[in-house]
Amino acid sequence: MDHKAKGLFFVSLMSIVWAILIIVSKLLLNKGVPVFTYLFQMVTLAAFFIFAYVVVFHRAKLCIPERSLLKYVILIALIGTAGANIVGYYGLEHSSSINYGFLVKTTVVFTVLFAHFFVGEKFNMHKAMLVLLLLLGVYLITTQGREIIPNKYDLLIVLSAFGYAFVNNISKIALRNMEPEVLSLYRLSLGALFLFLFVIFFQEGFYHVRYPFYIVVGALHMAALMLLIYKTLRITSVCYLSMMSMATPIVVTVIGIIFLNEHFSLVQAVGGFLIILSGAFIHSKNI
Template identity: 25%
Template sequence: MITSGNKYAASLYATMSITFWGVSFVSTKAVLDKLDPFTLLVIRFGIGAVFLCILLLILNEKLTINITYIPHLIVLGILGVFIHQVIQASALLTIDASSAGWMISLSPIFTVILSMIFLHEKMTLFKAIGMILALFGVFLVTTAGSEQTFEPVLNIGYLLMLLSTLNWAIYSVLLKKLSIPLSPLVITFYMSTIGFILTFPFLIRNKGWESLSHLQTGEWAHLFFLGIFVSGVAYWYWAKALHVLEATQVSVFLYLEPLATLIAAVVLLHEKIILISVIGGIIIIIGVIFVNGQLHHVLNWFYGRNKH
């Protein structure tokens, strides 16, 4: 029986996961001044893999895997870890962390589009309205830096973030298709390890170790945060939340991620709050809620919060 205490604990786990993921854009942005994207990711994945391995040993989780699932893990690791993180880190070289946080909310839009193409899901009026709203929100976010003139900002970073959201949607669809009989924590460990292996050759090519000596305590703190809390704890807590709450209930918490990014960007990076960007971000989230048909879940979530 699921008690109210268990539900509150699960809500806390989900909130912490989203907070860590939201702040990850800020931590990545903070370190990119000293490290190239590949060196950053090598260190992050390495720290994450070691942490997760220790955690798995403490929890006595089995790491053995059937050889038939290794290709599945490699494909998921390339798409969901290597390509996804490289694209995001490259995007953050030219755009603000807060803008990246807003735009990543588009991932569910692409997931729905791919589901309609490959899974033959139907287009509805709510989905159409949601997509239009989300696209309009993206327009506002990408024009926020043009001195309020609403002229499109031709920045490769925004294009890379759009590509990132599409890539994550493809990864999500594949993750549903490929049924891997492992716990989420074990899969996360293998994903982080694959990310480390794939990015390590770029560390050698770029001689990334030479940049490590220039890192100060603050930058190392961001790296350890990315490795331990973003690559490790966040995925673990997300899985714990899913053990108690329904997937639709947990997914509502995703709408808090851009807010966490915005707050962290203002506090840690001293980014300015641009009203148009905030309005655009809110419109994106509203559009995503419509597309995913989660309006009633969101209302129930807020009603439950206010009731208590």
């Protein structure tokens, strides 16, 4: 399998895994589990799963990051696993799921801009038009064409998207000298530590485990998501990863229809078509 086909396989699998993680997270939050309790427990367990995976299958790759890479690893964990998730989930808790579902996808805008300056990926009108089409498609799927009612907490969601985009780009730099499995391990392990320092001050009872089955399922998918993100990023561009992962809302919608008896409207179908059309162009042009 060549890099192009492998990249498409990884990013497609990543979208499915991410969609399942979103569904599981929604179920737990709807059951009243405090958002930061869930986030800490899920990330901590995911770090354990990644550690077990690396020790069993990739022990030879285990290493301490070089000093030149250490700053990137710390930033990736601090911003990507702790900071962006904290502000994003806090924004979700105080905003609507419709607003969150769309605004978090503004990550693609920041990613394309950062990629131009950080890793030298060219920015042109083709990319700009594709970003607009993808955002329109995501808007139609997540909102069904309904108006988004602004909320002051929406700024936190956009800030989290900014953080995810920043981390995607510095991860690309780190992956030049680190294996995807090792970077995934450090991101989740250090991220869990940073989250612990947060929850001990701001979340009472963070150690109480409710619905352990869902926590385990969420953690497994979080661990798989990290691996797939970095395996994709290792062999493709940052823009390709971010733009192709915009298909995730389609998978979420399909899962919702099959398992949650949700409805699928014509407006959502149009949005899905725009995303698939854009994705086909992105893959064919190897953006």
